Amino acid sequence: MSSLELFQWFYATPIAETIRNSTWLFPVIEAFHLLGLGLTVGSVLLVELRLLGVGLSRQPVAQLAASAEPLLIGGLTLSFLTGIPLFLSESIKAYYSFAFWIKMISLFLALLFTFTIRRRLTRTDLTAERPRLGRAMAIVSLSLWFGVAWGGRWIGFS
Amino acid sequence: MSLLAFFGWLGDTPWSVDLHESQYAYAIIESIHVWTMAVFFGLVVMFDLRLLGVIMRKVPVSEVLERLLPWTIAGFVLMVITGLLLFYAIPVRSFQNLFFRGKMILMVLAGLNVWLFHSRVYLRVVARDGDGVPPRAARIAGACSLVLWIGIVMSGRMIAYNWFDCDRQPQTAMINFLTSCFPEAGP
Numbered sequence: 001m002s003s004l005e006l007f008q009w010f011y012a013t014p015i016a017e018t019i020r021n022s023t024w025l026f027p028v029i030e031a032f033h034l035l036g037l038g039l040t041v042g043s044v045l046l047v048e049l050r051l052l053g054v055g056l057s058r059q060p061v062a063q064l065a066a067s068a069e070p071l072l073i074g075g076l077t078l079s080f081l082t083g084i085p086l087f088l089s090e091s092i093k094a095y096y097s098f099a100f101w102i103k104m105i106s107l108f109l110a111l112l113f114t115f116t117i118r119r120r121l122t123r124t125d126l127t128a129e130r131p132r133l134g135r136a137m138a139i140v141s142l143s144l145w146f147g148v149a150w151g152g153r154w155i156g157f158s
Numbered sequence: 159m160s161l162l163a164f165f166g167w168l169g170d171t172p173w174s175v176d177l178h179e180s181q182y183a184y185a186i187i188e189s190i191h192v193w194t195m196a197v198f199f200g201l202v203v204m205f206d207l208r209l210l211g212v213i214m215r216k217v218p219v220s221e222v223l224e225r226l227l228p229w230t231i232a233g234f235v236l237m238v239i240t241g242l243l244l245f246y247a248i249p250v251r252s253f254q255n256l257f258f259r260g261k262m263i264l265m266v267l268a269g270l271n272v273w274l275f276h277s278r279v280y281l282r283v284v285a286r287d288g289d290g291v292p293p294r295a296a297r298i299a300g301a302c303s304l305v306l307w308i309g310i311v312m313s314g315r316m317i318a319y320n321w322f323d324c325d326r327q328p329q330t331a332m333i334n335f336l337t338s339c340f341p342e343a344g345p
Binding site for chain 2: 023024027030031032034035037038039040041042043044045046049054055056057058059063064067068071146149150153154157
């Protein structure tokens with residue numbers, strides 16, 4: 001099965017067809033997808049601002065990261081639960097969309113970075129001794145998430 | 159001059175037409191609107207959850223507010239500027255859009271909530287700054303803010319859809335009333 005055939009199969013799933021046949025399902029799911037985006041960005045920023053030495057800079061990184069993690073997981077869960085049906089309903093358009101692939105690659109890298117390197121480093125207070133490392137990490141993380149947000153917004157324009 | 163006539167005039171100004179017909183400018187402005195919304199809304203949610211005593215209970219409320227507020231305001235300012243430009247590009251259609259009107263009402267309520275919080279509640283919160291769970295009034299303000307901003311984001315997204323628009327008749331009399339639409343007189 002080629003990847004195009006796989007995307008055609010996604011397109012033909014009952015859930016995709018239900019969304020396409022409805023006037024309001026796509027917009028409503030998308031509105032919840034936006035809330036997921038907001039929650040994800042908020043919980044990422046809480047820690048990233050701290051790593052950049054601004055925001056809640058008097059708090060230990062590990063403590064902030066621990067506060068933010070359930071919200072990050074919540075934001076990502078909401079984004080996935082709404083993003084997957086949105087994708088299914090227009091998977092063929094997505095296949096041919098440059099923005100979609102940018103979003104998926106950025107998302108993959110962002111998740112990989114967040115749940116390996118970033119998670120490990122924010123659990124210690126290592127970045128307090130090495131603020132440059134923290135800043136670099138925040139810039140990498142914000143850039144990857146911006147790639148996701150850019151691709152996500154641009155899918156709609158392509 | 160009625161508001162509708164004024165927005166009709168505004169929509170005929172050259173810059174409005176340019177923006178409306180532009181290939182990239184409108185899309186870029188809309189993207190900035192969404193991204194800054196994510197920053198603003200995300201940080202507001204963090205602060206509201208602190209007010210509700212859900213997260214960062216060990217961090218004083220005043221510290222969360224003071225340290226996050228500049229970033230929240232920066233997001234807000236960009237969001238308002240881009241939002242005004244988006245309105246300027248299609249004034250009449252926005253003005254008569256049901257979701258746009260709902261969003262504006264919710265924004266007034268959200269503004270009222272901010273004003274009440276800062277003028278009546280905030281000093282009481284600061285007096286008990288170290289409390290993990292702030293006083294009841296603060297929790298109510300936090301919950302109202304959460305609900306209102308969720309409504310604003312969702313209705314904002316819906317402005318893109320023309321289900322209830324004036325140029326799509328027939329609509330029920332109620333919808334036409336709510337959107338100031340007089341189909342027999344033309345939009």
